[in-house]
Amino acid sequence: MTIIEFSHYFPTDKECKTHFKIQREKRGIICKKCNCKKHYWLESKLQWQCSSCRFRTTLRSGTFMEHTKLSFYKWYLCMAFMSSTKKGISALEMQRQLGHKRYNTVWCLMHKIRMAMGDRDSMYELKGSIEFDEGYFECATLEKTILKRGRGSQKQINTVVMAESTPLEDIKTGKKSSHCRFFKMKVMESHLKEEINTVVQTNINEKSIVFSDKSTSYVDISSLVDTHIISVSTKETTKTTLKWVHIAIANAKRNLLGVFHMLKGKYLQSYLNEFCYKINRRYFANRLFDRLVIAVIGN
Secondary structure, eight states: OOHHHHHHHOSSHHHHHHHHHHHHHHHOOOOTTTOOOOEEEETTTTEEEETTTOOEEESSTTSTTTTOOSOHHHHHHHHHHHHHOSSOOOHHHHHHHHTOSOHHHHHHHHHHHHHHHHHHHTTOOBOSEEEEEEEEEEEEOSOGGGOOSGGGGEEEEEEEEEEEEEEEEOTTTOOEEEEEEEEEEEEOSOOOHHHHHHHHHHHBOTTOEEEEOOOGGGTTGGGTSSEEEEOOOOHHHHHTTTHHHHHHHHHHHHHHHHHHSSOBGGGHHHHHHHHHHHHHTTTOTTHHHHHHHHHHHOO
């Protein structure tokens, strides 16, 4: 959704609330007290009331908007900016666009939306042919005592990158290529095989075929999936077998560096959530905003 379209459909807070109400009702309202699914709307209170126990549910209750005081209009406007920009937007620029006084409030708002993006993508498993590798992202160190100019002010954060790629072959020419569908990126605390195994079990379907290099951390992957194909890491492997994961790593680094310049390591996963969410929905066009509203509503 473009900003011009947003200003047409959501000129005030009222239209945002009405849209949010409709989207929540499509997904269904469940009473927190008795789990009843039948409710009726109280227009004067802007709440749903359970037809069984009469417990009331607010518009924000149970969503990522819960416990926030920002208006629906600013939430919606922030989601419009984040979904309409291909490369992302900084919190400082978002603060300027929203006309909000406090930077920290806008920063927290954007991270809540990124959290919703990550939760939404975590609902899906990668299937079929999966490229699996690790990338390293430069982040600022958190310890102020060792923060200094130059290389000492940065550290490399290890990140597992997974790409669901489909092998293709042109029947006439015999040329082989691959088409990529979905990506996942997970920040790692260590290089231990136990952590790698957890990532594989959580994010990849057990009937999949996994392609990776010959890392010692990947020794157990063959027992977790249908087939594990190992290739020696070379320049040729980077361009063929593990093509899409390396493209994703390069694009993510360029994207994050261009917008945020330097990130703190503990927030890297949040920014990668946004990158993967948007690249996984790169063909959604104007529907991306509506999907983001659903993500903020949550399960």
